[in-house]
Amino acid sequence: MATNNLEEIEFTANHYSNLIRDERYNRLTKEHVEYFKSILPKDNVICSLDDSEETKKELLKYNIDWMKKYRGQSQLVLLPTSTDEVSQCLRYCNENNLAVVPQSGNSGLVGGSVPVFDEIIISTKAMNKIIDFDDVSGVLTCNAGCVLADLEAYVEERGFMVPLDMGSKKYCCIGGNVSSNAGGLRYLRYGSLHSNVLGLEVVLANGQVIDNLSKLRKDSTGYDIKQLFIGAEGTLGIITNVAISTPRKPKAVNAVFLSTDSWENVQAIYKTAKEHLQEIISAFEFFDEDAYSLVKQHMQLQVPLKEENKFYVLVETHGSNKQHDNEKLHSFLEAIKTSNVAREGYVSKDDQQTRSFWIIRESVPVACSKNGAVFKYDLSIPIAQIYDVAIYMRKYLKEANVYRPGDETSEVINVAAYGHIGDGNIHINISCKSYSEEIANLIEPEIFYWTRDHNGVISGEHGLGLMKGKYLAISKPGSMIRIMESIKNILDPNYIMNPYKYLPKKRITRLSDIRS
Ligand code: MLT
Ligand code: ZN
Numbered sequence: 001m002a003t004n005n006l007e008e009i010e011f012t013a014n015h016y017s018n019l020i021r022d023e024r025y026n027r028l029t030k031e032h033v034e035y036f037k038s039i040l041p042k043d044n045v046i047c048s049l050d051d052s053e054e055t056k057k058e059l060l061k062y063n064i065d066w067m068k069k070y071r072g073q074s075q076l077v078l079l080p081t082s083t084d085e086v087s088q089c090l091r092y093c094n095e096n097n098l099a100v101v102p103q104s105g106n107s108g109l110v111g112g113s114v115p116v117f118d119e120i121i122i123s124t125k126a127m128n129k130i131i132d133f134d135d136v137s138g139v140l141t142c143n144a145g146c147v148l149a150d151l152e153a154y155v156e157e158r159g160f161m162v163p164l165d166m167g168s169k170k171y172c173c174i175g176g177n178v179s180s181n182a183g184g185l186r187y188l189r190y191g192s193l194h195s196n197v198l199g200l201e202v203v204l205a206n207g208q209v210i211d212n213l214s215k216l217r218k219d220s221t222g223y224d225i226k227q228l229f230i231g232a233e234g235t236l237g238i239i240t241n242v243a244i245s246t247p248r249k250p251k252a253v254n255a256v257f258l259s260t261d262s263w264e265n266v267q268a269i270y271k272t273a274k275e276h277l278q279e280i281i282s283a284f285e286f287f288d289e290d291a292y293s294l295v296k297q298h299m300q301l302q303v304p305l306k307e308e309n310k311f312y313v314l315v316e317t318h319g320s321n322k323q324h325d326n327e328k329l330h331s332f333l334e335a336i337k338t339s340n341v342a343r344e345g346y347v348s349k350d351d352q353q354t355r356s357f358w359i360i361r362e363s364v365p366v367a368c369s370k371n372g373a374v375f376k377y378d379l380s381i382p383i384a385q386i387y388d389v390a391i392y393m394r395k396y397l398k399e400a401n402v403y404r405p406g407d408e409t410s411e412v413i414n415v416a417a418y419g420h421i422g423d424g425n426i427h428i429n430i431s432c433k434s435y436s437e438e439i440a441n442l443i444e445p446e447i448f449y450w451t452r453d454h455n456g457v458i459s460g461e462h463g464l465g466l467m468k469g470k471y472l473a474i475s476k477p478g479s480m481i482r483i484m485e486s487i488k489n490i491l492d493p494n495y496i497m498n499p500y501k502y503l504p505k506k507r508i509t510r511l512s513d514i515r516s
């Protein structure tokens with residue numbers, strides 16, 4: 001069983017035998033720490049060089065990720081309070097060859113926000129102020145360390161909504177969301193951060209501040225440089241301020257919860273939803289019976305249906321007239337019942353019931369992690385084949401004799417599938433008792449090759465981080481990787497920003513690379 005004692009979690013560097021510290025990076029000294037203490041407020045430098053048990057404990061939460069899968073060995077966390085302080089920290093690190101990991105809410109799922117070795121953690125958490133909000137254009141400008149739920153509350157009071165919503169919104173911060181190009185639950189309706197982020201202020205590795213905090217929707221004057229930092233996962237610089245477009249909060253939010261017995265039916269339901277709900281559809285989410293079995297077991301939650309089934313679907317609408325949208329949802333439900341693609345389904349009676357539908361969907365990833373360890377995938381695959389990856393992985397793991405449903409000694413406990421059908425983005429969560437390298441090597445890169453062979457990419461929303469950087473060549477042609485490397489060379493020539501991840505030197509390009 002995986003441990004809950006943070007101190008017992010294995011160091012990433014020990015767990016993954018292929019990782020070697022790059023000795024070009026200097027090791028932290030007392031002089032370095034003295035410099036940071038001279039530029040930052042006293043409490044914003046957390047350092048364990050003095051061997052104090054208290055600071056070592058404090059550092060654990062910055063060194064370990066949300067899944068308790070990755071553990072770095074950083075001895076220093078810096079919490080700058082302004083862009084200027086971030087700039088001074090980075091300039092010094094660059095001049096002194098000190099590797100850096102930018103960190104935000106530390107709720108990432110690919111090991112991107114924690115160190116691999118002793119990289120210095122620069123957290124944006126102390127930069128958490130809203131700068132301004134324009135209630136005509138709906139543009140919100142804020143510091144990178146603002147928690148997503150706080151931003152949501154702020155704009156909601158003014159009749160707007162943040163275009164991004166996710167289960168981790170109470171912890172994640174907007175800077176991390178932008179850095180990892182987070183997708184979320186309503187991407188289908190409100191689109192990606194590439195379209196909603198209007199401006200960014202970023203500090204480069206050498207301390208230079210890029211002021212591109214534009215609030216304009218349109219700008220056709222040259223390369224759109226800010227897009228480089230959206231999804232760069234802290235490898236090109238640290239995002240310090242964000243300007244984001246927020247839509248009006250919908251007057252009416254309605255939802256339907258239903259179940260069906262085949263993947264063909266899920267697709268038919270999706271087509272009918274688009275036909276009947278068109279401009280008001282805001283989310284189309286699903287989870288399967290394996291995912292639901294964990295929700296029942298670990299979260300003690302039940303779907304609001306009389307019968308259990310193979311697939312569960314949550315459809316949500318955002319519109320301006322509750323009664324009108326309600327009628328549309330009833331006619332949608334009627335249509336799918338008449339065509340026999342679903343037997344049971346209900347329109348939510350009120351906002352509370354809509355919320356209770358969402359709680360079930362949002363509890364799926366939490367339930368998947370309750371067995372101790374979970375290998376998480378966020379594949380983007382054309383909708384027609386998307387569920388085949390779950391069928392394939394179950395068969396593959398059974399044939400490898402590590403997945404033996406009903407056998408208590410089975411290494412793999414559950415293979416759950418859920419996700420965002422409307423966005424062609426499926427999550428496969430493989431629950432195990434602990435993180436074994438043997439299981440990891442069995443699943444990866446097999447699941448990624450299957451995805452590529454079915455015209456998909458290995459990440460639709462969680463990003464590359466440490467977990468998937470080495471597999472980048474499975475999803476991107478060499479010509480594109482070379483452009484990515486050139487950009488990295490220009491913006492971070494000393495490679496101090498988030499090393500060992502995203503664009504690591506050693507990449508796997510062929511199955512034989514890892515199987516030989
Ligand atoms: C989700 O869709 O629930 C999120 O991507 C989080 C997750 O999969 O853990
Ligand atoms: Zn997701």
